Amino acid sequence: MKSTDCCSICSKQTDDGIYLxxxxxxxxxxxxxxxxxxxxxxxxxxxxxxxxxHRAMIYS
Ligand SMILES: [Zn+2]
Incomplete structure (x- = not known):
């Protein structure tokens, strides 16, 4: 499944990425x-x- 999201490193929005x-x-x-x-x-x-x-995700 592909989803468009914001890269955590470069903040680029793309659907060409992975969840690590x-x-x-x-x-x-x-x-x-x-x-x-x-x-x-x-x-x-x-x-x-x-x-x-990762921290932002935990405390959001
Ligand atoms: Zn990136």
């Missing part, structure tokens, strides 16, 4: 995350964005 731990991530962010090494500062940014999105 119930957090919506567009396919381009997903690809970038996969290709980002864990010691890249960008990786930390992705994790922080996901944590933020």
């Amino acid at each position: 731990l119930r957090i919506y991530i567009c396919s381009s962010c997903e690809k970038e995350m996969i290709h980002t090494s864990t010691d890249d500062p960008k990786y930390k940014f992705y994790i922080e964005q996901m944590n933020k999105a």
Whole structure:
């Protein structure tokens, strides 16, 4: 099932994405995350964005 949602990382609205731990991530962010090494500062940014999105979901 496809649904249009807002990406938790780049805030882009798209139906081309996946739910990762119930957090919506567009396919381009997903690809970038996969290709980002864990010691890249960008990786930390992705994790922080996901944590933020996860917290927002819990307390909303
Ligand atoms: Zn995105």
